[in-house]
Structure formats: C-alpha cells, structure tokens
Amino acid sequence: MSESNRGANMGSKAPARPPRLTHGSRVALVAPAGPLLERDDLTRADALCRALGYEPVRGPHVRGRHGYLAGTDEERLGDLNAAFRDPSVDAIWCIRGGYGTTRILDRIDFAALSRRPRPLIGFSDITTILNAAVSRAGVVAFHGPVARAPMPPFSRWHFERVLTCAEPAxxxxxxxxPPDVLIPRxxxxxxxxxxxxxxxxxxxxxxxxxxxxxxxxxxxxxxxxxxxxxxxxxxxxxxxxxxxxxxxxxxxxxxxxxxxxxxxxxxxxxxxxxxxxxxxxxxxxxxxxxxxxxxxxxxxxxxxxxxxxxxxxxxxxxxxxxxxxxxxx
The missing domain is CATH 3.50.30.60 (LD-carboxypeptidase A C-terminal domain-like)
Incomplete structure (x- = not known):
C-alpha cells in the first residue's frame, strides 16, 4: 500500500462531514473507471454542473480511452488524486461507472481527502472508492447520480437536499x-x-x-x-x-x-x-x-x-x- 493511501482505518469513529455545495462551487469531473463512449456525455456533465449552479472543472484525461477504461491506470489515478489535492476544488463528481476502480484503489491519495474533506459523488463501480473514502479517509461519501446522468425532479430534490443543506435531510x-393503475408493479x-x-x-x-x-x-x-x-x-x-x-x-x-x-x-x-x-x-x-x-x-x-x-x-x-x-x- 502506498504512503498516500494510508489513511487511518476509521473503525467505528463517525466520518467527517465535508462542506456543503453552494452556488459557484468548483466541481471536478473525473472518470476513474469506464470511458465516455459519446462526446455528449461530457457535454451533458458540464451542462448539469452549470444548471445546478456549479463550475465544472474537467480532469485532464477525462476523455481518455484505453480499451474498456477511461485512460490508463496512471491517467485515471492522476486525475482523481489531482482533484483530491487541489485546494480550489470543492467536490469530486464521477461522470460514469463501468469498470476500473479496483485497479487503482490502493494508490488513491485518501490522505489528501482526509486533510481537506470534499463531497465525492458517484455509484456503481465508484462503490469501491466511496467505501474507501469512509474507511480510509474518514469522510462521508455520496452514493448518487453520476454527472452525465439526467437529473429529473425526484433525483434533483434528493441530491440538493443531501449535499447543499447542513441539516438532516x-x-x-x-x-x-402511476395514477391509472390500481396495484402497480x-x-x-x-x-x-x-x-x-x-x-x-x-x-x-x-x-x-x-x-x-x-x-x-x-x-x-x-x-x-x-x-x-x-x-x-x-x-x-x-x-x-x-x-x-x-x-x-x-x-x-x-x-x-x-x-x-x-x-x-x-x-x-x-x-x-x-x-x-x-x-x-x-x-x-x-x-x-x-x-x-x-x-x-x-x-x-x-x-x-x-x-x-x-x-x-x-x-x-x-x-x-x-x-x-x-x-x-
């Protein structure tokens, strides 16, 4: 295990709450797993950030492609660690899942996230990083929509209620x-x-x-x-x-x-x-x-x-x- 990865195992200690998202928050867009197969995926991620009032910050290799991965392990790891280490970044939002986080998990700089907690958001293959953020960095992490996803009202209400309000949701x-179905499935x-x-x-x-x-x-x-x-x-x-x-x-x-x-x-x-x-x-x-x-x-x-x-x-x-x-x- 690398030195940067060695956060303390938090055990039963309650994880730290990162600062809430506010208007103008700078949100790093990263792809630590599968590639973006459509250019519009990144366009939509940018647009979603702006529609929510945030400033998107693209990782340098976010459009990378290496087979079924969004760039080489070093490129994907570099983007994620750079976001964790950048003091101007207020949150890290994964654009998609796919496969690939287990290839880089032992080299992620969770110590940087621990020093300055920020929201980390995603799901699916991002599950590994979310759980590691809690256990190794001691920081609350967020299982929620990826940045390229649509944000219908139901999802938006929960996203903003959880991530922008410093009170219990x-x-x-x-x-x-469905209004026209007696017993819906x-x-x-x-x-x-x-x-x-x-x-x-x-x-x-x-x-x-x-x-x-x-x-x-x-x-x-x-x-x-x-x-x-x-x-x-x-x-x-x-x-x-x-x-x-x-x-x-x-x-x-x-x-x-x-x-x-x-x-x-x-x-x-x-x-x-x-x-x-x-x-x-x-x-x-x-x-x-x-x-x-x-x-x-x-x-x-x-x-x-x-x-x-x-x-x-x-x-x-x-x-x-x-x-x-x-x-x-």
Missing part, C-alpha cells in the same frame, strides 16, 4: 404510483421483514462490495444499515454473492437492509430459477432485522442520494428511510 421521498416497495432500525449507512453495488472482501476498504457493517443495488446480473450470481457475505459473517450484526433496484436482472440457469424475493429471504429475511426491497437506489434516473457513514432510521413496515444526521457541514 429527514425522510426521503417515494416515487409516486413499477416502483413498488416490499417489506421482507418488518421493524425499525437506526445506524450508519453503508453499501452500494453488490458486486463491487464483494470485490472489497479481504481488503482494508471493506465497510464496517456492525450496526449498519446496508443498502444494495446492481445491474445486469444473473440471479444465481446475486445468490452466490449473498452467500459469500453470509459465510464471512458480514451479515451477522447488521441493523437493517435496504435493497434497491437490481436492474436488468437475468435468470439464465438451465435448471430453472428462484424468485428474487426468495433469494433475499434466504439470506436477509432470516436475520431478524428490518429488510425491504424496491427502493430508488441504483441504475435508474430517479434515485436517492445516500451519504455513506451518516446515520439513518429505516422503517421497513412503512417502506421509509430517514436521514437523521446532516451529511454536510
């Missing part, structure tokens, strides 16, 4: 049901195991969380409210990852589990398939803690912004999540 919103939240729990938020993309097992970057889950999402996975692989988490004891002392969207979930086993809720019941429903699924977290336009390391209250019976601490200062 309170109860997060629910997507409205879309955007439905289901209680798997009832109850109410409170604890710090941890989690992100299920596949990427598995990649962190056995590393210093795996999140502290004792007493945590774990949230999960994924995209394009087969159900048997979701089953296998949850089994892995159970085998290492990662699920033993959770306070609750908020399961988001598993977008484009496949069932390609020749021997048949279980239901998604059956798999969740096998690993999560028997833990004796609140568990629900269908929350607006993951690969969808309308999504919550969730601050890792901030305490939340989860009511699985009501299908509600409430942020009880401010995420920014």
């Amino acid at each position: 309170g109860r997060l919103g629910r997507l409205p049901a 879309q955007d439905r939240i289901v209680t798997l195991s009832g109850g109410v729990a409170e604890g710090p938020l941890a989690g992100g993309n299920l596949t990427l969380l598995q990649c962190l097992i056995g590393t210093p970057y795996f999140p502290e889950l004792d007493g945590a409210i774990l949230f999960l999402e994924d995209v394009g996975e087969d159900l048997y692989r979701v089953d296998r990852i949850l089994a892995h988490l159970r085998l290492i004891g990662a699920l033993d002392r959770l306070a609750g589990v908020v399961v988001g969207r598993f977008t484009d979930l496949e069932r390609n086993m020749a021997d048949g398939a279980l239901g998604f809720d059956e798999v969740l019941e096998t690993y999560l429903g028997r833990l004796g803690i609140p568990v629900g699924f269908g929350f607006p977290v993951g690969h969808l336009d309308d999504q919550w912004t969730l601050p890792l390391g901030v305490r939340a209250r989860f009511d699985a019976d009501a299908g509600e999540l409430e942020l009880v601490e401010a995420a920014v200062a």
Whole structure:
C-alpha cells in the first residue's frame, strides 16, 4: 500500500462531514473507471454542473480511452488524486461507472481527502472508492447520480437536499404510483421483514462490495444499515454473492437492509430459477432485522442520494428511510 493511501482505518469513529455545495462551487469531473463512449456525455456533465449552479472543472484525461477504461491506470489515478489535492476544488463528481476502480484503489491519495474533506459523488463501480473514502479517509461519501446522468425532479430534490443543506435531510421521498393503475408493479416497495432500525449507512453495488472482501476498504457493517443495488446480473450470481457475505459473517450484526433496484436482472440457469424475493429471504429475511426491497437506489434516473457513514432510521413496515444526521457541514 502506498504512503498516500494510508489513511487511518476509521473503525467505528463517525466520518467527517465535508462542506456543503453552494452556488459557484468548483466541481471536478473525473472518470476513474469506464470511458465516455459519446462526446455528449461530457457535454451533458458540464451542462448539469452549470444548471445546478456549479463550475465544472474537467480532469485532464477525462476523455481518455484505453480499451474498456477511461485512460490508463496512471491517467485515471492522476486525475482523481489531482482533484483530491487541489485546494480550489470543492467536490469530486464521477461522470460514469463501468469498470476500473479496483485497479487503482490502493494508490488513491485518501490522505489528501482526509486533510481537506470534499463531497465525492458517484455509484456503481465508484462503490469501491466511496467505501474507501469512509474507511480510509474518514469522510462521508455520496452514493448518487453520476454527472452525465439526467437529473429529473425526484433525483434533483434528493441530491440538493443531501449535499447543499447542513441539516438532516429527514425522510426521503417515494416515487409516486402511476395514477391509472390500481396495484402497480413499477416502483413498488416490499417489506421482507418488518421493524425499525437506526445506524450508519453503508453499501452500494453488490458486486463491487464483494470485490472489497479481504481488503482494508471493506465497510464496517456492525450496526449498519446496508443498502444494495446492481445491474445486469444473473440471479444465481446475486445468490452466490449473498452467500459469500453470509459465510464471512458480514451479515451477522447488521441493523437493517435496504435493497434497491437490481436492474436488468437475468435468470439464465438451465435448471430453472428462484424468485428474487426468495433469494433475499434466504439470506436477509432470516436475520431478524428490518429488510425491504424496491427502493430508488441504483441504475435508474430517479434515485436517492445516500451519504455513506451518516446515520439513518429505516422503517421497513412503512417502506421509509430517514436521514437523521446532516451529511454536510
């Protein structure tokens, strides 16, 4: 592990809250994982920053391409570390996920982020950096829309409520049901195991969380409210990852589990398939803690912004999540 990467392992210590975003905040746009395949991706990221009142600051290699990566490891790492070290940058916003963060994770300068906390925003493959920011830098990180994404009103309200207000965001919103459907399937939240729990938020993309097992970057889950999402996975692989988490004891002392969207979930086993809720019941429903699924977290336009390391209250019976601490200062 490099010297720059050696932040203290924060353990149960509450992470520091970065300063809130304000009008004119300078936001570094970086691509630490997959490449931008369309030039308009970067144009939209710039435009979104300006529409929100921020000044975009492009990383020098943000349009780079090296196979399925947004530039070489050194280029992507250089842009991210430069943003962490730049005193004029107020936030770091990843333009997309993809693949590639695990290739550079052990060389990221988390010490620089620890010295001057700033919001780090993204999801999917960015899950590894978000969790490492909490565990190694001791700074709240934000699982939310990437910078090239559309920002419909639902997403914008949560993004700004969490990142621009130095007070608890309170109860997060629910997507409205279609007005002409009696019992909708879309955007439905289901209680798997009832109850109410409170604890710090941890989690992100299920596949990427598995990649962190056995590393210093795996999140502290004792007493945590774990949230999960994924995209394009087969159900048997979701089953296998949850089994892995159970085998290492990662699920033993959770306070609750908020399961988001598993977008484009496949069932390609020749021997048949279980239901998604059956798999969740096998690993999560028997833990004796609140568990629900269908929350607006993951690969969808309308999504919550969730601050890792901030305490939340989860009511699985009501299908509600409430942020009880401010995420920014």
